[in-house]
Amino acid sequence: MELNTLWFILIAVLFTGFFFLEGFDYGVGILLPFIAKDDRSRRMVINTIGTFWDGNEVWLLTAGGAMFAAFPNWYATMFSGFYLALLLMLLALIVRGVAFEFRSKDNNPTWRKTWDWMLFIGSFIPALLWGVALANIIRGVPIDQNMNYVGGFFNLLNPYALTGGLASLFLFLLHGAIFLNLKTEDELREKAKQFAEKLWLPTLIFMLLFVIGGYFATDMFTRLGINPGVIPIFAGLSLISVIFLMKRNLSGWAFIMTGLTIVFSTITIFMGLYPRVLVSSINPAYSLTIDNASSTPYTLKIMSIVALIFVPIVLGYQAWTYWVFRKRVGSTTHLEY
């Protein structure tokens, strides 16, 4: 396989992994103020993701680094172009990251409440913006012949992109609620189940609207054809199955299914994108592709070797963490955060 394609796939894998993993901890962060009212249960909610969130976030940093290394023009055009959106995302991630560490380090109720809301905002904004970003990438944005984005901030907030934002927001919320249901006990567990069941229908609706919007706003359907293949269909089927699994208290399976929805949806978007990495709405010839945005074959080769050695190692020890901390967070669990 050509290395440019390999790196397109690797970056897609990194984003897919990132959405799968960080998706549930965004969801948990957003649900926090609503699902848990007293301090002890809030701390339990935060501690379900306490061990994992930082490791999950590195998936994004690695994806960003991989974009820079493999497709510098993609990195340069997208992050200079989506400037204010990225700024919002970065500020959100900053307050979110310190909120985990700082929240329970002072007993003042106002202090704690403030950080809880920081966790909420810091999770809400990225959960929404990722959908907005992906929708814009696939829909096409004004990119000129010099690979510069010339559209400004509000151009990104079109109806299709906002639908994408709501779809990702709700999908992550659902994913997070089911994760909480898996990782807590008693009352919290029950509440998480109720939230998941309530969230399922709006998630399905927004995902559906996103797909329908895609028919009008993007060239996904003309490119993939009316029979898009198994992957998008799997994305839909796995999302539909969630409600039945939850009703039968099979939350482990339900979690896998929302995870698969995220995985298959992300793959679908990247499939629709390939071989482009950023679509120009001004002229298809101005689109950034895996060829005109890429690094040299030499750099790609070096990076491929590094990735082939270290990605499996990282996957191995991250999986081990999830295994070590597989137990539910209950009333007797020692809480760190």
Next chain:
Amino acid sequence: MDVLILARWQFAVTTIYHFFFVPLTLGLSIFVAILETAYVRTGKDVYKRMTKFWGKLFLINFAMGVVTGIVQEFQFGMNWSEYSRFVGDIFGAPLAIEALLAFFLESTFLGIWIFGWDRLSKKLHAATMWLVAIGSNLSALWILIANSFMQEPQGYRLVTNAAGEVVRAEMADFWALVFNPHVWVQFPHVITSGIATAGFFVIAISTYHIWKRSKDQDAYQKSLKISSVYAFIGVLLAVLIGHTQMQHMMKVQPMKVAAAEALWDTEDPASLSLFTVGDEEERKDIFAIRVPRLLSILAFNSVDGTVRGINDIQAEYVQKYGPGNYVPPVAISYWSFRIMVGAGVLMVFISLYVIFLVLRDRFDFKPWLIKILLLSLTLPYLANSTGWILAEVGRQPWIVFGLLKTQDAVSPAVAVSAGEVLTSLILFTLVYGILMVVDVYLLKKYAIAGTTYTEDHEE
């Protein structure tokens, strides 16, 4: 104001701020790992209390380093898109490798370390802290490999377009990038500075508790003993390696050295300025105290030797790179160099004096000494910040030395407007400012609470 100035300010603010937290992370991760190893080896509870106490302060600091680091990862694309396009083929690789090798390691195992006290064996738990320390310091290695390319480009080839203009630099040799000689003077300098920073951090806080006669004197006395040696080794090596680094710099960026010394004209033997007030426009001294021959001695370990001055190098660069001003801001370079060196030398003497006292178990510090030790906590921070200011400001007008000027690296106005950069500059400054207050509050609170404090929210 234009995009360039604003983008430079933002880079300066966010990077210096980020580097408030990084050196302590580098040094304290190793320190905590050493303490926990001592706990595993001896089984003494005092080492566990020390591990937990310094570990908690480590975590508060670490969180700030992580979140401000995210900005660094994306800022090149946001404000420096032309730079990213120009060097992406080279510069992106160490950044991606840093994330893959180092960030995953430190963040994953730190999560295990925080939550794993009851779930892992003692040995395995201590091992996770070592992995955090290795991860943090590996991350420094890869980001410095990236920075070293900007200081001393190695292993690249330039690509020109049809018009003959250089459009991008491409990686020609990965190993030349990694084994760039600059990496191997800069990386040890940064690591040892981190050790010194952590050493002085522990010295100051331990001194406070010894002064206040807090409970658990054993822990603070032990901490002080270990940290004074730790700080001394760190800062002594940092000074010596820094000296080598400056000698190396004479070869690769003589202009930076000349600016750091405020040496306008070439001298042989060269004198060292102790104090200069200069006129940057006219490039001459208004007032200066200089020690004859000392700069030659420092530069070449010999009583004579030519050290080239700003005017000479400027003339050479005009010939080599075309018309333009190749002189970095001299006053900033000069004073940041002096503050860094001054702070470093002071730290050598202070840590040596502390070793001299504590290794003979003399902890009855006089008030003046306590004051000095508490105040000396500012020294590593001063040295760390001014060191980077010299490294980056002293390289101007280049962003990649000899290859790309800073003014040509900024995102074009069609993509990023001055208003956008101003917005981000204001918001980052504001949020960072608030977080600094919060962070200092928490560090102080937990530092004062001491080793015997147990969280009262833990039922």
